[in-house]
Amino acid sequence: MARNNRILKEINTFKLWQFSDIKIGLIDQKDIKNLWASIEGPQETPYQDGLFNLSFQYPYEYPFKAPKIMFKTPIYHPNINQLGEISLDILFENWNPALSISTILLSIQSILDSPFLDNPIEPEIAWIYQNDRSLYNKTVRMWVKKYAQ
Secondary structure: OHHHHHHHHHHHHHHHHOOOOEEEEEEEOOEEEEEEEEEEOOOOOOOOOOEEEEEEEOOOOOOOOOOEEEEOOOOOEOOEOOOOEEOOHHHOOOOOOOOOHHHHHHHHHHHHHOOOOOOOOOHHHHHHHHHOHHHHHHHHHHHHHHHOO
């Protein structure tokens, strides 16, 4: 019950912030532990004009264990694999119960503009990002056009 109250409080706080480029909601009104989110690609990046859908699954141990978050929209990115799994430290070893839906989604949105290249989940994409930014940007725009519009 405490988990459900925490999730509801985070949803309500998120809605008060009125983000125009990030939305969230319940997948099923009777199931508080499963949410959807959508993130617009940041302006001035190759992800611009894309809309990316994600799913949140909250474990029973939340907030002491991070939610499982997956991209449902295919995306070309060094920190997101083909299954939609996200390599983001705050979702694993640097998880902190003080983090919320808002901070998680803002962090995910920020890696679209600035990927973490120290330990990418897609090393080939990270290599292209570092060594041929033009090809990387072109490929991202192609994926956005194909999957995220």
